Amino acid sequence: MALAFSFFKKSGGDGKGTDSTAGATPAAAPPTPTAGAPDPARAKVFFEHARVKQETGSFDYALNLWLNGLCLDPNNVSALQSYFECVRSSGLSAPSKDLRAVVDKSTATHKAMGRIMEWSFAQTSGEAATRAAVAMAELSMDDVSRWIAPRALAVVKQYEAKPRKDQFVRLMNVFIANEQYDYALNAGQGALDLDPGDIKLSNDLRDLAAMATMNKGGYENTGEAGGFRKNIRNADEQKRLEENSGLLKSENVLDRNVREAKAEYEARPTDKPSIKKYLATLTDRKTAEDIQTAITVAEKAHAETQEYQFRDIAGKLRVRIGQARLKQLKAAWDAAPNDPATKTAFLKAEAAQLELEVAELTASVAAYPTDMARKHDLAQRLMLAGKFEEAIAQFQQSKSDGRYKASSLAGLARAFKNIGWMEEAIGTLREAVSGNDDPNSEAGLELRYELASCLLTHGQSARDLPSLEEADKLASAIAVQNIMFKDIRDVRTKIKAAMAALRG
Numbered sequence: 001m002a003l004a005f006s007f008f009k010k011s012g013g014d015g016k017g018t019d020s021t022a023g024a025t026p027a028a029a030p031p032t033p034t035a036g037a038p039d040p041a042r043a044k045v046f047f048e049h050a051r052v053k054q055e056t057g058s059f060d061y062a063l064n065l066w067l068n069g070l071c072l073d074p075n076n077v078s079a080l081q082s083y084f085e086c087v088r089s090s091g092l093s094a095p096s097k098d099l100r101a102v103v104d105k106s107t108a109t110h111k112a113m114g115r116i117m118e119w120s121f122a123q124t125s126g127e128a129a130t131r132a133a134v135a136m137a138e139l140s141m142d143d144v145s146r147w148i149a150p151r152a153l154a155v156v157k158q159y160e161a162k163p164r165k166d167q168f169v170r171l172m173n174v175f176i177a178n179e180q181y182d183y184a185l186n187a188g189q190g191a192l193d194l195d196p197g198d199i200k201l202s203n204d205l206r207d208l209a210a211m212a213t214m215n216k217g218g219y220e221n222t223g224e225a226g227g228f229r230k231n232i233r234n235a236d237e238q239k240r241l242e243e244n245s246g247l248l249k250s251e252n253v254l255d256r257n258v259r260e261a262k263a264e265y266e267a268r269p270t271d272k273p274s275i276k277k278y279l280a281t282l283t284d285r286k287t288a289e290d291i292q293t294a295i296t297v298a299e300k301a302h303a304e305t306q307e308y309q310f311r312d313i314a315g316k317l318r319v320r321i322g323q324a325r326l327k328q329l330k331a332a333w334d335a336a337p338n339d340p341a342t343k344t345a346f347l348k349a350e351a352a353q354l355e356l357e358v359a360e361l362t363a364s365v366a367a368y369p370t371d372m373a374r375k376h377d378l379a380q381r382l383m384l385a386g387k388f389e390e391a392i393a394q395f396q397q398s399k400s401d402g403r404y405k406a407s408s409l410a411g412l413a414r415a416f417k418n419i420g421w422m423e424e425a426i427g428t429l430r431e432a433v434s435g436n437d438d439p440n441s442e443a444g445l446e447l448r449y450e451l452a453s454c455l456l457t458h459g460q461s462a463r464d465l466p467s468l469e470e471a472d473k474l475a476s477a478i479a480v481q482n483i484m485f486k487d488i489r490d491v492r493t494k495i496k497a498a499m500a501a502l503r504g
Contacts, residue, residue: 038072038073038074038075038109039072039073040072040073040076042072043069043070043072043073043076043079044069044073045069046065046066046068046069046072047065047066047069047073047076047079047082049065050062050063050065050066050069050082050083050086051082053065054066054082054085054086054089055309056309056312056368056371057309057312057316057364057374058368058371058373058374059086059089059090059091059092060090060092060096060098060099060373060403061373061403062086062090063083063086063087063090063092063095063099064098064099064102066079066082066083066086067083067099067102067103067113067117068102070083070113070116071102071103071109071110071113074109074112074113074136074139074141074144075141075142075143075144076143076144077143077144077147080116080144080147080148081147083116083120084120084123087120087121087123088123092121093121094121095117095118095120095121098403099117100114100117102117103117108138108139109139111135112135112136112138112139112141115128115131115132115134115135115136116132116135116136116148118131118132119131119132123155124155124159125155125159126152126155126156126159126160126163126167127160127167129148129151129152129155129156130152130156130167130170130171132148132152133145133148133149133152133170133171133174134170134171134173134174136148137149137173137174137177137178142178145174145177145178146178146180149171149174149175149178149180149183150180150183152171152174153168153171153175153183153186153187153190156168156171156190157190163190163194164194165191165194165195168187168188168190168191168194169187169188169191169201171183171187172184172187172188172191175187176208181208181211184208185205185208185209188201188204188205188208189205192205254281254284254285255285257281257284257285258278258281258282258285258290260281261274261277261278261280261281261282262278262281264277264278265277265278265297270304270305272301272305272307275297275298275301275310278297279294279297279298279313282294282297283317291317291320291321294313294314294317295314295317295318298310298311298313298314298317299311299314302314308364308367308368311363311367312364312367315360315363315364316360318356318360319353319356319357319360322349322352322353322356322357323353325349325353326346326349326350326353329342329345329346329349330346332345332346333345333346354381354384354385355385357381358378358381358382358385358387361374361377361378361381362378364378365378365394372397372398372400372401372403372404373398373401373403373404375394375395375397375398376394376395376398376401376404376407376408378394379391379394379395379398379408379411380411382394383411383414383415386418388415388418388419389415389419391411391415392412392415392416395408395409395411395412395415396408396412399412405432405435406432406435406436406443406447407443409428409429409431409432409435409447410429410432410443410446410447410450412425412428413425413426413428413429413432413450413451413454414450416428417454417457422454422457422458422461423458425454426451426454426455426458426467429447429450429451429454430451432447433447433448433451440481445478445481445482445485448474448477448478449474449478449485449486449488449491451471451474452471452474452475452478452491452495453471453491455467455468455470455471455474456468456471456491456494456495456498459471459495459498459502460498463502465499465502465503468495468498468499468502469499471495472492472495472496472499475488475491475492475495476492479492
């Protein structure tokens with residue numbers, strides 16, 4: 001059969017893809033990478049470290065490791081699934097600056113992985129999902145492309161308020177290139193439903209329907225026993241895979257997953273993989289009863305195995321419960337700002353939540369003393385609790401990790417300032433400012449503002465004109481860049497007055 005859509009196959013081009021909404025357009029050829037050939041052996045090292053960090057709850061570091069590994073082995077479906085699971089477990093709503101830096105390179109692979117990263121933090125975005133599917137298809141990463149594309153189609157159909165024709169067409173091209181003809185027909189029909197007058201697309205879909213029928217009907221297994229049954233089993237497996245993709249889980253699927261995991265756990269209550277699976281399904285369904293059950297199961301596992309990871313899971317779930325409760329109380333206070341009872345309830349719960357988070361992070365740091373992410377988080381909570389000297393001890397360690405150096409130095413300076421050690425605060429801030437890559441960034445502005453404020457305080461108390469002059473230069477530069485930054489105008493006024501008083 002001469003198919004009208006044979007031009008969907010990849011051909012020469014500039015590798016930029018297409019967003020055309022007109023009919024079925026050709027899929028562009030994959031760009032030629034300028035550097036960074038696949039290296040599965042090196043990627044394996046990243047993946048092994050990523051699993052360890054993910055299991056210990058260092059999600060931001062684990063994400064960095066997963067993404068670095070995927071840039072070296074982009075066709076690794078198992079690693080990609082683990083990366084998506086890590087994003088979901090992290091609770092993060094956007095990629096960090098460090099994570100973006102991993103894919104901020106000129107090779108085609110890094111650009112494609114950038115599409116994957118963007119989608120992973122916006123998993124209900126049809127456009128982000130479509131771009132990720134197209135990017136991997138253009139790289140000819142067939143295994144990953146076949147995993148992504150069905151999920152992308154499901155996202156477009158289920159979550160896009162107004163799906164676009166071009167999204168369906170682009171996904172149809174990907175499915176045809178992957179020889180996933182059933183999905184291609186489904187996507188093409190979605191495009192035709194939005195534009196019933198597209199005669200060319202309609203003709204293409206007739207040919208595509210024939211191809212899909214031949215592909216799924218077992219005709220390619222003619223003469224083989226069980227050809228049709230084999231295709232039915234494959235379809236069931238694909239359906240189950242889609243249901244459990246981590247993107248689109250219905251209530252029925254969640255209930256089934258919990259039921260199956262519970263049965264497995266009850267059959268092997270000391271088997272750690274079974275325990276983890278049961279905990280994951282409970283936290284995935286996340287009813288109030290599920291979370292309480294997960295806490296009980298995790299604490300029991302910790303008591304029996306003495307592995308802190310289970311104690312850590314229970315602690316994080318308690319923190320999650322407290323945060324949800326605090327959010328409810330804050331909403332009640334916002335709704336009745338003049339009611340002293342709602343205000344008191346919120347403030348009391350806020351103090352209790354902070355105490356809980358400090359306690360959980362203190363135990364976590366003790367169990368994982370080399371994990372700087374935990375130390376950094378603990379230091380920030382200690383600052384909020386007014387335990388400045390304890391915060392200093394944690395910040396002094398977390399600054400050794402490049403990812404946390406700037407924020408750790410800023411935290412150190414604030415802690416020193418709060419205990420009256422102005423010279424130490426100023427020295428720390430000078431180090432932070434000099435080490436900041438972009439002084440005009442939000443972080444750069446914050447550091448210079450803090451330094452100017454500390455210099456003003458010190459200059460006034462010590463009657464030190466050079467400190468005030470340094471503060472004046474910093475404040476002036478901040479005001480020139482952003483005169484609305486915090487109270488920089490008032491700070492400048494105070495600096496000028498202090499300088500005038502000393503000179504007078």
